[in-house]
Amino acid sequence: MNIDIVWGIMIPFIGTTAGAACVYFMRGGLNALLQKALLGFASGVMVAASVWSLLIPAMEMSGEMGKLSFFPGAAGFCMGIVFLLVMDRVVPHLHFGTNAPEGPVSSLAKTTMLVLAVTLHNVPEGMAVGVVFAGVLAEDAGITMAAAFALAVGIAIQNFPEGAIVSMPLKGAGMKKTRAFLCGSASGAVEPISAFLTVLLSSYITPVLPYLLSFAAGAMLYVVVEELIPESAEGEHSDLGTIGFSAGFLVMMVLDVMLG
Numbered sequence: 001m002n003i004d005i006v007w008g009i010m011i012p013f014i015g016t017t018a019g020a021a022c023v024y025f026m027r028g029g030l031n032a033l034l035q036k037a038l039l040g041f042a043s044g045v046m047v048a049a050s051v052w053s054l055l056i057p058a059m060e061m062s063g064e065m066g067k068l069s070f071f072p073g074a075a076g077f078c079m080g081i082v083f084l085l086v087m088d089r090v091v092p093h094l095h096f097g098t099n100a101p102e103g104p105v106s107s108l109a110k111t112t113m114l115v116l117a118v119t120l121h122n123v124p125e126g127m128a129v130g131v132v133f134a135g136v137l138a139e140d141a142g143i144t145m146a147a148a149f150a151l152a153v154g155i156a157i158q159n160f161p162e163g164a165i166v167s168m169p170l171k172g173a174g175m176k177k178t179r180a181f182l183c184g185s186a187s188g189a190v191e192p193i194s195a196f197l198t199v200l201l202s203s204y205i206t207p208v209l210p211y212l213l214s215f216a217a218g219a220m221l222y223v224v225v226e227e228l229i230p231e232s233a234e235g236e237h238s239d240l241g242t243i244g245f246s247a248g249f250l251v252m253m254v255l256d257v258m259l260g
Contacts, residue, residue: 004145005133006153009195013188014131015156016122019163020184023171026164029106033240038161039232040241043224044248045158046125053151054128055215057135057143058210072210079211080124081216084226091120117188118166121227124219125155126191130198131212137199138206147256154252159188 004144056075092104092113112145132151135143166183171177198205198212232241 002137004149005199008133008145008149009129009192009199011149011152011159012125012155012159012195013192015159016163016188016191017185018158019141020167020181020187021164022164023167023177023180023184025166027223029147032235035165036234036237036240037244039228040244040246041227041248041251042158042161042244043232043241044245045154045252046220046224046228047245048080048249048252048256049128049154050217050220052253053132053147053154054213054220057132057147058213058217061210061213069213073214073217075220076211076214077218077221080215080220081222083215084121084124084219084222087120087123088226091116096182115166115183118162119190121223122188122190123194124216124223125159126194127198127212128216128220129155129191130195131205131209131216133195133199134202134205135209135213137202138209150255150258154255155191157251158248159191163188 055077058076059069062072067069077129090104091227129148129152132143132148136145136148163184166187170180170183175183229241229245232238232244
């Protein structure tokens with residue numbers, strides 16, 4: 001496998017790990033207002049990445065279908081939404097700020113279910129990175145290495161606050177720093193795993209690449225609408241989430257245009 005692709009796949013995980021390391025440098029828990037802004041920022045990055053890096057390339061690849069070139073993008077998008085709907089119901093998990101677990105009844109520890117909640121939502125991000133790098137290997141897909149790195153960097157940027165959002169509350173709840181760091185880092189481990197698997201299967205998935213790109217977009221947008229935006233808008237100062245969203249969207253848009 002091309003060493004550039006290996007590094008590109010690892011970039012989002014590095015972002016999560018760096019964010020989780022905040023337990024060593026920040027005192028107390030994560031400030032609620034800062035958390036709102038970070039959640040909004042992550043939402044903006046994911047929405048922009050879904051549009052510029054996934055849905056638009058998916059439709060461009062299907063240009064030979066003429067007026068039906070939207071179909072692979074629309075079909076994959078719907079499948080991504082359905083996939084996350086199903087996963088939300090079959091995987092036991094617990095979101096921060098709530099005491100009621102979602103999914104099937106489970107005897108898993110609260111900490112485990114908190115990590116599972118983030119891990120579950122990291123699957124489409126890892127798949128998105130893997131799919132775009134698979135598109136780089138498929139020379140006729142029209143996806144450049146720079147564009148793939150733009151997506152990886154964008155997701156890494158939004159993974160930094162995500163890693164902190166996992167590890168800091170765990171430390172605040174009494175968990176030792178190193179364990180909280182490892183839990184935060186582990187929540188992002190699924191991303192390089194799913195990305196590597198996608199790239200390894202690139203020779204088989206090239207014909208359905210438009211569907212997979214839009215699948216990842218649908219799954220990512222499900223996470224944004226279902227979890228990130230509502231959490232960033234809860235309570236007072238919801239405008240911080242909106243400002244964060246705008247900043248994240250702008251950063252990802254600039255990265256995609258400059259590097260793509």
